[in-house]
Amino acid sequence: MAGQTTLRLRKIWFQVHKWIGIALAVLIIPISLTGSALVWHDALDGALNPERRATSPATLPASAYEAAARKALAPGETLASIAFPDGKGAVVATATRAPAPGGGRPVRTQIYLDPASGAVVDRASSNEGLVHVFHVLHGSLMVPGVGRQIVGWIGVFMLLSSLTGLWLWWPVTGSVSRGFRWKRQPTTSANLHHLTGFWIAIPLAMLSFTGAWISFPAFFAQISGDPAGPSPAERMRRMAAVPAAETRIDVDVARVLAERFANGPLATITWPAGKEPKWKVAFRGPGGIAEVSVDDATGKASPPKPPQPETTARLMRRLHDGTGMGAIWQAIIFAGGIIPALLAVTGIMMWLRTRRWRGEVARRQAANRAVPAE
Structure with missing residues (x-):
């Protein structure tokens, strides 16, 4: 039976x-x-776009990369951030523009800069390219x-x-x-x-x-007990925030002010945007990325927030895409x-x-x- x-x-x-x-x-x-x-x-993107691969470290001041990126901006674009490579690679400036009247996901532009000279080596929209597809x-x-x-x-x-x-x-x-x-x-x-x-x-x-x-x-957060993240509307609002076209302190000063809390090499510098006129300066530390905020009006630097325990949602994403999981797991x-x-x-x-x-x-x-x- x-x-x-x-x-x-x-x-x-x-x-x-x-x-x-x-x-x-x-x-x-x-x-x-x-x-x-x-x-x-990253390896796929480098193979498809070899001009973005650089062999020298970033040694110029942040303002030099800013000046080069601003020359490459299209009408209506505003510089939002500069990302520095972990070792060798291109410096990547990100520009954004105000969303269209009909709404929709904001389109960003990546400007790739040679780390040794600051020269523009490539420019690509966030919604184009094979990797994006x-x-x-x-x-x-x-x-x-x-x-x-x-x-x-x-x-x-x-x-x-x-x-x-x-x-x-x-x-x-x-x-x-x-x-x-x-x-x-x-x-x-x-x-x-x-x-x-x-x-x-x-x-x-x-x-x-x-x-x-x-x-x-949202469904699995109820099961795991993870804290509720920002709503889709809030995420879109943050993405649509336009960086300040003019700031009271320049990018090099923001970096110097933030370095008192640095725990590793520079990772990114993000321009003030939205209702909070604060620079975000991130450093690569032993425990991951630590972000220091610098008030554009007063120059006051705030230490990074203590690292938070990894959420279940973040663990699931790492298991799914292999980020930080080692070569065997990625294979x-x-x-x-x-x-x-x-x-x-x-x-x-x-x-x-x-x-x-x-x-x-x-x-x-x-x-x-x-x-x-x-």
């Missing part, structure tokens, strides 16, 4: 697993492949408004698919070692599907779960993006082969019924 129940469950899970793969393959493949590419975001495709499938939620639900279905796949991999009879045999199935595609599916099942379940968490932060995530695409293709091949086989069987049975008995 127990064996019959197991077989019935197996048939149910097989149907769930099969139709998730078939119905969502066209969406799973681009999400998976772009996720693999974005594991090494990968980010949007992976995060929202380029569907405005509801794209993020669509990706989140795909993550839920992929989690279910990975767990049902692990159930289906488990041999019905014999020892577990049977599941590791290459010739468990009669075709190469089926063997690839079974073996690669087993080895990636747990990492894929983790990536699917963390992806759903990222897509539905696992990379495989976790490549292999689902392979599983989708091999799964469809198996389904088509089964349909052809069933069609041939049905035709033979129909032909046999058509032959009159003697």
Whole structure:
């Protein structure tokens, strides 16, 4: 009786697993492949834009980079921040402009500066370039408004698919070692599907779960107890804040005033914006980025806030994209993006082969019924 129940469950899970793969393959493949590419975001960006790679450290005063960036601003743009490389690389100035009357996400422009001379080596909008396309495709499938939620639900279905796949991999009879045999199935595609599916099942379940968490932060915050972050409207308001065109103290003075609280090399300098006329000067310290604020009116520097414990949401994002997780974990995530695409293709091949086989069987049975008995 127990064996019959197991077989019935197996048939149910097989149907769930099969139709998730078939119905969502066209969406799973681009999400998976772009996720693999974005594991090494910086390396990919450097390979696509070699002019942005610099071999010398940043040695000029911040005002020199500011002056060079301002010369490259387009009409209506205001300088918002300057980011300094961690070691070697281009200095990146970010410019913004007032949002359009119809609203929408503000567009920012990155101006890449040679760290040795301050010369402009490249300029790119935040909404252009292949890496940007990968980010949007992976995060929202380029569907405005509801794209993020669509990706989140795909993550839920992929989690279910990975767990049902692990159930289906488990041999019905014999020892577990049977599941590791290459010739468990009669075709190469089926063997690839079974073996690669087993080895990636747990990492894929983790990536699917963390992806759903990222897509539905408000829902999971209620479960984890994470403090509520800013609302979407508040985030848009902050992003739309226009940096001050004129300041009372210049960028070099702001840096000097902030250095009394420095715990490492300079990371970024952000111009005063919005209702708070304060410079934000960030330093790379042993415990991460520490941000010092400098009042533009008084020149008073405020020490950085004590580091806060990592939230569950932040941990989920690091697990998902591999930030600060080491090369081995990043390699696992990379495989976790490549292999689902392979599983989708091999799964469809198996389904088509089964349909052809069933069609041939049905035709033979129909032909046999058509032959009159003697």
